[in-house]
Amino acid sequence: MNCSQLILSIAFTVIMVTNVQAGTPAEFIQALKSSAPVVYTANGSVAPDYIKVIRSWKKDYCEVRIVNTGSVSLRWVLLLTPKK
16 A cells, blocks of 8 residues: 555545534544444455554544554555444
8 A cells, every 4th residue: 555545545534434423523533533444455355353553542633553464465444434
């Protein structure tokens, strides 16, 4: 995954999340914090458990690290996914 693909993934995730009605701004931020990231491999399947998305929240800001300790290539990462 290169930088432009990551930016597109983030933009797509923001579009998906903004379609969720979470109520007040505080409820919306809480919905983001409780959402689960999803990682897809180069062949389009959900990534194995050894690929980790680590999100650290500082107030309303999220810092993200993606750790891949295996040899599987990643296609995209959805950092924030709304619950259904």
